Amino acid sequence: MDLESGPELEEFRREVTEFLDSAPTDAIREAGRKTTSAFSPFDETIAWQRILHEKGWVAPGWPVEYGGTGWSVEQRYVFAEESAKRGLPPLLPNCLKMIGPLLIDLGTEEQKAKYLPGMLSGDDYWTQGYSEPGAGSDLASLSCSAVADGDDYIINGSKIWTTLAHRANRMFMLVRTSTEGKKQQGITFLLLDRLDYPGIEIRPIIGLDGFPEQCEVFFDNARVPQSGRVGEENQGWAVAKHLLKHERGGGTNSPWHERFLGRIKDAARVRTSPFGGVLAEDPVFCRELGELEAEVASVTALERLAVSGHAIADNPAFSSMTKTINSELTQRLTTVLARVTGEDALVLQREALEVGGGVDPIGDDIDLVAMPYYLNSRATSIYAGTNEVQRDLIARTLSSR
Amino acid sequence: MDFSFTYEQSMLRESVTRYLEKNYAFETRQEIVRSAQPYSSDAWKTYHELGLLALPFPEEAGGLDGSIVDLIAIAEPFGAHLVVEPYVPSIMLAGGALAAVREQPLAQQWLEKIIEGEAIGAFAHEDSHRVGDAKQGPVRATASGDGHRLEGRKQLVLAAAEADVLVVSATAENGAQALFALEPTTPGVSLTPFTTIDGRSAAHVDFDGVEVPAQACLSADAAEIIGSVVGQALVVLAAEAVGATGEVLRQTAEYAGTRHQFGVPIGSFQTVAHRLADMKMDATKAQATLLYTAALVEAGTATPRDISVLKAQVGRLGRKVAEAAVQTHGGIGMTDELAIGHYLKRIVLIETIFGDSDYHYRLVGAAN
Numbered sequence: 001m002d003l004e005s006g007p008e009l010e011e012f013r014r015e016v017t018e019f020l021d022s023a024p025t026d027a028i029r030e031a032g033r034k035t036t037s038a039f040s041p042f043d044e045t046i047a048w049q050r051i052l053h054e055k056g057w058v059a060p061g062w063p064v065e066y067g068g069t070g071w072s073v074e075q076r077y078v079f080a081e082e083s084a085k086r087g088l089p090p091l092l093p094n095c096l097k098m099i100g101p102l103l104i105d106l107g108t109e110e111q112k113a114k115y116l117p118g119m120l121s122g123d124d125y126w127t128q129g130y131s132e133p134g135a136g137s138d139l140a141s142l143s144c145s146a147v148a149d150g151d152d153y154i155i156n157g158s159k160i161w162t163t164l165a166h167r168a169n170r171m172f173m174l175v176r177t178s179t180e181g182k183k184q185q186g187i188t189f190l191l192l193d194r195l196d197y198p199g200i201e202i203r204p205i206i207g208l209d210g211f212p213e214q215c216e217v218f219f220d221n222a223r224v225p226q227s228g229r230v231g232e233e234n235q236g237w238a239v240a241k242h243l244l245k246h247e248r249g250g251g252t253n254s255p256w257h258e259r260f261l262g263r264i265k266d267a268a269r270v271r272t273s274p275f276g277g278v279l280a281e282d283p284v285f286c287r288e289l290g291e292l293e294a295e296v297a298s299v300t301a302l303e304r305l306a307v308s309g310h311a312i313a314d315n316p317a318f319s320s321m322t323k324t325i326n327s328e329l330t331q332r333l334t335t336v337l338a339r340v341t342g343e344d345a346l347v348l349q350r351e352a353l354e355v356g357g358g359v360d361p362i363g364d365d366i367d368l369v370a371m372p373y374y375l376n377s378r379a380t381s382i383y384a385g386t387n388e389v390q391r392d393l394i395a396r397t398l399s400s401r
Numbered sequence: 402m403d404f405s406f407t408y409e410q411s412m413l414r415e416s417v418t419r420y421l422e423k424n425y426a427f428e429t430r431q432e433i434v435r436s437a438q439p440y441s442s443d444a445w446k447t448y449h450e451l452g453l454l455a456l457p458f459p460e461e462a463g464g465l466d467g468s469i470v471d472l473i474a475i476a477e478p479f480g481a482h483l484v485v486e487p488y489v490p491s492i493m494l495a496g497g498a499l500a501a502v503r504e505q506p507l508a509q510q511w512l513e514k515i516i517e518g519e520a521i522g523a524f525a526h527e528d529s530h531r532v533g534d535a536k537q538g539p540v541r542a543t544a545s546g547d548g549h550r551l552e553g554r555k556q557l558v559l560a561a562a563e564a565d566v567l568v569v570s571a572t573a574e575n576g577a578q579a580l581f582a583l584e585p586t587t588p589g590v591s592l593t594p595f596t597t598i599d600g601r602s603a604a605h606v607d608f609d610g611v612e613v614p615a616q617a618c619l620s621a622d623a624a625e626i627i628g629s630v631v632g633q634a635l636v637v638l639a640a641e642a643v644g645a646t647g648e649v650l651r652q653t654a655e656y657a658g659t660r661h662q663f664g665v666p667i668g669s670f671q672t673v674a675h676r677l678a679d680m681k682m683d684a685t686k687a688q689a690t691l692l693y694t695a696a697l698v699e700a701g702t703a704t705p706r707d708i709s710v711l712k713a714q715v716g717r718l719g720r721k722v723a724e725a726a727v728q729t730h731g732g733i734g735m736t737d738e739l740a741i742g743h744y745l746k747r748i749v750l751i752e753t754i755f756g757d758s759d760y761h762y763r764l765v766g767a768a769n
Binding site: 265268269280281283285286287288289290291292293294295297298299300301302304305308309310311312315317321324325388390391392394395396397398399 | 403404405650654655657658666668671674675677678679681682685686687688689690692693694707709710713714717759761762763764765766767769
């Protein structure tokens with residue numbers, strides 16, 4: 001066992017911090033402060049992606065030949081740590097952590113050449129079309145259909161929880177191409193290179209936090225090219241499962257948890273306890289905060305082990321475990337922040353959350369974000385496979401049933 | 402970064418596991434606990450032959466220069482087999498403290514005997530916080546003639562009843578923490594011996610005007626030594642807890658797959674399955690925290706906060722897993738004849754001693 005730090009890594013850290021201190025615009029920093037979701041404010045986050053792309057730092061997780069940075073796992077960790085410390089908006093995950101890696105693994109050369117550059121540069125934004133009103137946790141029962149017609153598919157049905165579809169220009173989706181045999185066997189994985197095909201309608205859904213982060217997308221005889229298919233027809237379930245691994249997989253969540261913890265501590269130092277003094281000195285609060293800090297430390301330990309290649313990450317349930325652990329820790333952190341903020345978090349102030357809107361918050365930044373963050377993070381245990389489904393998967397690896 | 406065991410560590414762990422599997426089955430362990438002896442001297446002899454008694458000590462003190470990661474490699478199987486021999490009290494605590502002050506002839510002398518398996522040491526450190534009687538308060542050392550006089554009580558001193566030497570921490574007149582070595586037969590030392598819930602021998606130790614010579618004082622300013630010795634011991638104790646947690650989970654998952662009710666294995670019920678999933682996640686977090694903290698200790702960068710995080714997490718998470726194991730087993734989990742409840746009791750003890758989880762969480766939360 002050893003912990004490497006070494007002068008090279010420190011030199012790298014210096015290079016990273018120098019860039020992160022100078023490159024982001026004020027609007028990008030504001031977007032970081034006003035992030036209340038796993039999906040940071042769209043325009044500023046894309047602007048930050050463009051800057052990182054120009055620098056060549058946009059996709060640390062990708063292979064070098066496709067635009068990756070060639071960083072070691074330690075370097076990737078350092079980059080995430082320093083980004084989180086500065087509260088910069090995390091890049092949107094759909095392209096860089098989901099469909100991009102999937103295409104690198106399973107796409108045709110033509111698909112890679114056509115789509116990867118736009119994913120890196122931020123020119124394209126891809127939304128995920130998986131869930132349907134009748135197919136949530138039981139995703140394989142999806143019914144949105146694609147019928148082959150010449151070189152095209154004709155799509156009918158609808159997709160829901162398509163995050164930021166109203167800001168997207170592309171979509172990766174699962175469609176039903178057969179109703180024969182097992183329901184998993186009639187599914188096809190499809191890329192839509194445009195969302196303005198006739199017959200496609202996108203309707204935003206207002207969430208608990210008051211924002212239209214999610215959408216429903218309707219398909220009424222929409223004609224799309226078959227060349228967007230990934231893998232064979234009716235083999236899309238295996239493709240989707242491959243992607244879920246990318247979506248759920250661990251990585252570098254703990255620096256963001258640390259950052260959140262820092263905001264809680266900052267808030268506790270200036271907010272008074274009803275029993276006198278500040279919250280940070282209240283023994284009951286300290287006890288609770290201590291457990292929260294320890295939980296973050298355990299997740300950090302787990303991630304450090306995983307990125308180092310330790311066998312703990314070889315467990316077949318590992319991605320389900322990290323998804324569940326990280327999502328529930330996020331919820332716990334946002335819950336504590338909302339409680340620390342107390343009544344100050346009860347003020348509804350959507351306008352002040354708009355980046356560049358120029359509306360000052362009532363209270364401070366933390367008062368502003370605590371409640372929307374708390375509300376939005378209720379979704380973390382629902383999306384990417386509910387935590388109930390994850391627990392089923394974990395249990396299946398433990399005990400024959 | 403590499404957190405995996407080296408080849409040598411895996412071999413050592415393997416040989417300890419092989420010995421325990423063969424000679425320390427749960428029934429055998431229960432016979433040891435029920436016997437008049439506090440632990441198995443045969444097992445202790447084997448640990449000596451395997452080099453475990455010398456493992457943590459520097460070569461020049463007759464040790465094997467083992468690292469903290471070597472120690473957790475063996476402590477996890479100790480926990481998985483509910484080993485009752487006084488490894489942590491005699492080797493990690495008393496031995497560790499003696500090794501830190503081995504320039505003192507008395508310390509070196511006792512350490513050699515401990516390493517050779519000829520003596521057992523006990524570390525009298527924890528004060529009682531809940532006893533109102535001033536005579537039973539923390540141990541104080543005052544000057545007395547050429548030597549010192551000890552007064553007060555030490556609580557739950559593991560292995561004290563069978564110890565040949567007590568290593569005692571005491572508050573000196575100047576407020577410093579001093580360290581003493583004395584035999585439990587010294588006049589004025591009285592023991593209240595008992596067995597702990599996890600089948601170990603321990604005692605409360607009262608010091609009633611105990612006169613010790615000057616050379617019994619191993620260090621007049623030992624706070625740092627004590628912190629480091631207790632820190633290392635807590636990592637090893639945490640490894641035992643993690644070993645116990647992993648094993649109680651394994652046995653419970655197996656049981657849920659074979660125990661039938663309503664015509665199906667109970668593990669097929671989602672309530673039971675999800676509890677197993679929670680147990681797995683908790684055990685994984687505890688194990689990751691242990692391995693990461695051990696790497697920090699080995700690198701010399703661990704802070705008291707890191708040790709508190711580890712202590713609190715393995716205690717709380719381990720207890721959660723063990724309580725869930727009892728619940729999953731149902732009535733049979735409540736019986737003395739099954740190992741399950743004994744894992745719970747071992748973990749409850751580990752969680753409680755040297756500051757419970759609440760204490761350590763509060764330290765972590767207040768350190769801002």
